[in-house]
Amino acid sequence: MIFSIGGCSAIRVSQDFDVTTDFTRYQTFAWAPGPPPRSNDILMDSQLMDRRVRRAVEENLSTKGLSQTPGEQADFYVTYHIVVRPRFEAESFSTGFGGYGYRNPYWGYPYPFWGGIDYSTYIRQYDEGTLIIDFTDARSNQLFWRGIGSRRITQHSNPEKTTAAVNQTVAEILAQYPPAAELKKQ
């Protein structure tokens, strides 16, 4: 309940890449061999989350025309990492505005009144999750693209909502790939 009040489920994405890369060379991908990466958060470390992220990445890359192949034939390897960090935010809001008026019966003076306004500031803590998706050249083992997306973590009890949140994050991160030509020239 508390987590959802902040309401903004905005995802901030960024990327980094080797500007000399010819991205058209990379047509087939495979998951990097090895166990799923551990995050720093036991909530994120689950097969359920791992399957979600992998499925979202696979579906997204295939819509880009890239195809998944067995490891040894792939042009590039995909890995991901999750980092969870506590964040703080402060918010000011007005808690009330009131007044009181009456006619003083003794003095006979009309409408004396008191008025006031009250402001309060709150500091809240929430968890921000960062998903990093890395593409590595299968032959040279060089990282050539990294996509990053951060968002406030909302605890859902409905797995379909969690899946939707993961899908959205992965989609926004991978929407940056391949980097636009004008970015490469800079």
Next chain:
Amino acid sequence: MFKIAWEEPMRFAKLFLYLSIAMGLSGCASVRVSQDYDVASDFSRYQNFEWAFEVQPQTGDVRVDNPLLDARIRKAVEQALVNKGFRRADKEPPDFTVAYQMVVQSKIESSPVSIGVGTGFGIGSGSYGGIGVGSSNVDSYDEGLLIIDFTDAKNGDLFWRGTGSKRLTRQSDPLKTTEEVYTVVDKILAQYPPSAKN
């Protein structure tokens, strides 16, 4: 001025919202639970359980690596599962294995800093004004997070995860600590099996 107060119901609605947050944050007894599961699972297949780890893996956090706490959590989980009609696997192989993880995290909370501005005047009696600043409080506290995982014993797939978090209170009475553990465990496991439409 009086009119403004009544014409802004939203402002009051917001006040109540924040008041309820304040109560939620300071409500020591509240347990927040959530769950995650594989929507394709047929939960009715899982009847017999066994612990995944006979000895709880060490975490390196002395607050968590506590045999007394471990015994409490295991007993609470076993009892809750038996109450739901599951059986501890005896001689037959289990349908699913149960594991728990716990972590203690430091959290902060603040009570609102309040600044009030007031005026008052009456005809013939002078006028008054004032500003009041309330004190602020930023506190840190420990929050305990308990995760209970159910894994398919045959293929090793995690099919359900229940989580519960709660502000930790320091108890000197072991019976109270036991009671707290049971409350958290019962609330986490009350989510299982997930209802068809959540």
